[in-house]
Amino acid sequence: MSNSPRAVFLDHASLDLGDLDMQPLHQAFAELTLHAHTRPDQVAERLQGAQVAISNKVPLDAATFAACPELKLVLVAATGTNNIDLKAASAHGVTVCNCQGYGTPSVAQHTLMLLLALATRLPDYQRDIAAGRWQKASQFCLLDHPIVELEGKTLGMLGHGELGGAVARLAEAFGMRVLLGQLPGRPARADRLPLHELLPQVDALTLHCPLNEQTRNMIGAKELALMKPRAFLINTARGGLIDEQALADTLRRGHLGGAATDVLLQEPPKDGNPLLAADIPRLIVTPHSAWGSQEARQRIVGQMVDNAAGFFAGAPLRVVG
Numbered sequence: 001m002s003n004s005p006r007a008v009f010l011d012h013a014s015l016d017l018g019d020l021d022m023q024p025l026h027q028a029f030a031e032l033t034l035h036a037h038t039r040p041d042q043v044a045e046r047l048q049g050a051q052v053a054i055s056n057k058v059p060l061d062a063a064t065f066a067a068c069p070e071l072k073l074v075l076v077a078a079t080g081t082n083n084i085d086l087k088a089a090s091a092h093g094v095t096v097c098n099c100q101g102y103g104t105p106s107v108a109q110h111t112l113m114l115l116l117a118l119a120t121r122l123p124d125y126q127r128d129i130a131a132g133r134w135q136k137a138s139q140f141c142l143l144d145h146p147i148v149e150l151e152g153k154t155l156g157m158l159g160h161g162e163l164g165g166a167v168a169r170l171a172e173a174f175g176m177r178v179l180l181g182q183l184p185g186r187p188a189r190a191d192r193l194p195l196h197e198l199l200p201q202v203d204a205l206t207l208h209c210p211l212n213e214q215t216r217n218m219i220g221a222k223e224l225a226l227m228k229p230r231a232f233l234i235n236t237a238r239g240g241l242i243d244e245q246a247l248a249d250t251l252r253r254g255h256l257g258g259a260a261t262d263v264l265l266q267e268p269p270k271d272g273n274p275l276l277a278a279d280i281p282r283l284i285v286t287p288h289s290a291w292g293s294q295e296a297r298q299r300i301v302g303q304m305v306d307n308a309a310g311f312f313a314g315a316p317l318r319v320v321g
């Protein structure tokens with residue numbers, strides 16, 4: 001690279017577990033400083049003198065861009081960019097590039113795994129066995145939790161890009177019919193149903209769109225009430241798309257067949273979260289791990305190297321905002 005940019009990776013421990021080849025990223029910059037984690041109050045200081053900031057989930061806000069005049073490029077080590085103030089970046093002349101399609105097999109299999117776990121009541125049967133119920137049963141099997149066949153059922157989808165498309169293909173392989181919903185703030189399309197028409201029809205709903213001002217809390221108490229009483233809800237996109245308290249209340253009331261989420265509004269959920277209460281039935285929570293295979297994380301390294309090379313060659317790649 002002809003320029004000699006200085007780069008700072010603010011949360012590299014969220015990407016590299018020691019199992020990645022990080023050499024290409026080191027070679028992409030004259031100097032690359034790795035911080036395992038960075039608190040919000042450390043961001044501006046750590047980025048002083050850097051032209052490139054690398055962040056997976058560390059927020060970069062307007063104050064940071066104002067305090068770091070040498071910053072030219074943000075490489076997001078993820079697809080979701082809701083931790084970056086894109087308007088402020090643009091106002092300060094900073095280009096933001098994300099990673100796209102790096103983890104499609106990982107996130108799609110995780111989403112289907114959650115749907116299958118809800119349909120087969122996997123966590124409930126595992127709990128039963130751990131509690132010794134099968135061992136004491138009067139017949140060869142336990143069938144205390146109703147099992148749902150996916151074949152012939154309808155999957156509703158909000159967000160039909162890279163991940164939504166992959167999940168739709170897997171669901172169709174299970175014999176499901178896929179219906180697409182109209183996202184708030186997006187232009188109407190003939191092949192998208194408004195939410196109030198989509199929700200009452202679906203046996204499961206899965207979310208695959210970005211979190212932004214239009215999509216925040218797009219599934220609240222009103223939308224949950226429109227869903228069939230035994231429908232499943234799955235979120236592997238972003239916390240904040242679903243009103244968490246409304247979902248907890250809905251499941252406690254016995255509405256919905258179950259819900260599964262890989263994402264919460266605050267991560268890690270240090271201050272607690274309505275969806276972490278132990279008494280919520282038919283709820284599966286995974287710790288934002290859908291993307292996390294070694295293969296997917298290594299592809300992020302490769303895409304960030306390409307994004308940096310493209311930017312400094314005057315042909316930026318995967319620009320967002």
Ligand SMILES: NC(=O)c1ccc[n+]([C@@H]2O[C@H](COP(=O)([O-])OP(=O)(O)OC[C@H]3O[C@@H](n4cnc5c(N)ncnc54)[C@H](O)[C@@H]3O)[C@@H](O)[C@H]2O)c1
Nearest residue numbers: 079080159160161162163164208209210236237238290291
């Ligand atoms: N849980 C995980 O590990 C994990 C991993 C990767 C991505 N994600 C989340 O999944 C989301 C979807 O990922 P993807 O790769 O399918 O993204 P994508 O850009 O390929 O698809 C996004 C979909 O949302 C729609 N959309 C609505 N509003 C939009 C907007 N303002 N900007 C862009 N698209 C908009 C697009 O039309 C498209 O249908 C990401 O934004 C991210 O938040 C989660």
Ligand SMILES: O=C(O)[C@H](O)CO
Nearest residue numbers: 056077078079080291
């Ligand atoms: O947006 C993404 O790519 C995932 O949340 C992993 O960071």
